[in-house]
Amino acid sequence: MSAERLTRYQQLAEEIADGIRAGLLRPGERLPSVRQTCELRGVSPSTVFQAYGQLESQGLVEARARSGFYVRAAKRATRSTTLQAAKPSGEATPVAISELVFELLGSTRDADVVPLGSAFPAPHLFPFEALARSGARAMRRLPAARITGALTAGDGGLRQTLRRRYALHGVPLAEDELVITNGAMEALNLCLQAVTKPGDLVVVESPTFYAALQALERLHLKAVEVATDPREGVDIGALAVLLERQPVAACWFMPSFQNPLGALMPPERKQALVELLARHRVPLIEDDVYGELHAGARRPPPAKAFDREGGVLHCASFSKCLAPGYRVGWAAAGRYAPVVERLKMSSSLATALPSQLALADYLAQGGFDRHLRRLREALAGQQQHALKLVERHFPSGTRVTRPLGGYFLWLELPPQVDALALHHKARAHHISTAPGVLFSADRRFTHHLRLNVGHPGDPRFDGALRLLGELAHSV
């Protein structure tokens, strides 16, 4: 996850992408072989593979079995780039979104509903049997005294393993920086509480994950949105203006595979963000729950990788990449770690031990990275498949993101399509969606939808996506 190596392959990918956009490499044309490019550029084969992988997940090239990489038809490649950054007002807004979220997403988990509005990928993607075996082994082996003695910060073995993973990804953590939580949701909420008091102003992305808005509402905070590019995330210039204009208590951002846009801030942008916030002494709450679900070859570095002053509170979990339902997340909260630990103690005391130990045992078995590779491949393949269905069945004028990770698509429908009406119509057909109004404090994004495409190999999903596209023609 070191920034330097990423920069090299990203540079290469960017140059090839420029070549494609400029027409120097045309649709159907074969890219130079990996060996050729190595010689030509003086880089390692892995750098070339990573660059080609990135271009593939951007939809600019496609791999053909035993043949190499080819430039794809331009239409798909450009479509995603035409989705423009929203222009938020920049005004502070009190938040009242919880009721709407509850009403619109309450049905997501009904067994007879196709959950295009859900936030979780398909259950068959997760190694639940291996986790159950690990849980049984760990709980039986455990001396009773360790069960009642577990600390608020979480199981020592699990914390050690996590710390090692951070280090491997180029993010050294302090000894006591990690606090294990009841999913990333609790981590984010505790971090937000650690750095704010009622009435404070918090900067969020535009559009933003509705749970961030719910957290602000619960803690009586005000939201101000910052322009967010659908591909590259938060607009640093716009943020700098915001920070000059008013006192800000914190930023809550998802720099990697933002929900709902899927935007991935390039490493330089993440670094600039961390440096800007450090100058203003504004803490960054970094929601990184999709970081492991990169379509490219390597995990993008979190903003936390550029944190020199302990101002980044990095939150993540196993809920989206390994063990939904186990509710194990964590915060690496920098200089706020002691405050977060005290808040954890006073709000839920400790995180469930059976879940923590099942994960610690599973991680010690060594299959996590293999599982992640398969999961990423399945999600990336399904994204391509879903994009084809969207292009085929949705009204012309529909714009769609093409994220480099995660499993959401963000659709901008033609302006005359009322996405909330479409949501209700789809519900009548047993399809849930996450309409755009959920993703801002002032209910903009009226003709937008977030779709969960994390369900590979499920014909119900294909049917639902097709039907949804057809319904969109008539709303």
Place this chain on the structure above:
Amino acid sequence: MSAERLTRYQQLAEEIADGIRAGLLRPGERLPSVRQTCELRGVSPSTVFQAYGQLESQGLVEARARSGFYVRAAKRATRSTTLQAAKPSGEATPVAISELVFELLGSTRDADVVPLGSAFPAPHLFPFEALARSGARAMRRLPAARITGALTAGDGGLRQTLRRRYALHGVPLAEDELVITNGAMEALNLCLQAVTKPGDLVVVESPTFYAALQALERLHLKAVEVATDPREGVDIGALAVLLERQPVAACWFMPSFQNPLGALMPPERKQALVELLARHRVPLIEDDVYGELHAGARRPPPAKAFDREGGVLHCASFSKCLAPGYRVGWAAAGRYAPVVERLKMSSSLATALPSQLALADYLAQGGFDRHLRRLREALAGQQQHALKLVERHFPSGTRVTRPLGGYFLWLELPPQVDALALHHKARAHHISTAPGVLFSADRRFTHHLRLNVGHPGDPRFDGALRLLGELAHSV
């Protein structure tokens, strides 16, 4: 748990207690046999057993094997009754206790410390092996779709089982009233948040459980304390005066086996409390985590049993009576249940499923009540044992509660003993205690201690208690 039956055996117990206090029955004298009393009073044998059991746990009589019940020496019986209700100021106090709690109790869980300050009973009292077997069975059997589809409110099977237990105890719950939480601590926090906004006034007991003070602090609430009798709990008259004097957002009480006093409000007093609060439309957050740990024959009814208008938010858990570390608690939040569910969703999404399913499976096996009987017996026996040690080794003038359930003793040391100094001295000897200053917003109870006596059969505890008593002589 019906109030009527309790009243009958309590009436009988009270009459006998009056007889003992009046000297009609003298120390060493044998009580009439169960059969005699049945004939004399026209009551059932179970009523007599319950009455004798209550007298026993009050320390007024003692059972001798194969011989019957005998009146105990008066000294012990009166000692507990001389502990007087504290006189709180009745003023609203902003709360800042968290740092102190963290500092003083942080060491409780070090393996080399005898945890007299801990809030958990001895680990060997819990059926962790059976729970691990249940967890393994439940997780392996579960279809993956149910893992990702589990609702915020909690596993349906577990909620059904809990609802049945409430009904058996005479407390009918509404269909969707239960929300499963990450321990009772999260339940209490969510309930408090559901009924307050920053700046509000909340009534707590005096002394009160420090976690209630921490929750108030976290949510920017003000505490006002109400006089609390060491035996019978909240003073209803004093509360009525408080309610007339100022707007109150909620009460947070522990009507059964209050922490730290161990006070048990009699059913009539609970009923009067619920009715008083209903008249004022003030919700009652009822912390009932020790309810299952009664020394008497039957579970005391919670205040919730008298709730006609959904104003009682009843919170409990398995953490103190079955499965510490599993973090499974719940709220039966009356008319506030939908608000609590939304808050749960937005603050930690859902409770860990492995823990919930382990408990659901364990409860379905039918050994819970047998376990509880053994646990209660072990705790009640240990309380007698610990009381003897306290009487023998602590300075004269020490007053101590004699609770009818739970596993705490509350010691009022002679006024010249600085309990905080004693705490620090004990820590140097690897003994933790919970000093009295933790139990009020304004750091009263300077010569008080809460001791955990939930560790039967552990000679380390006997030694620690003895040493603590000796140290108290020299502080």
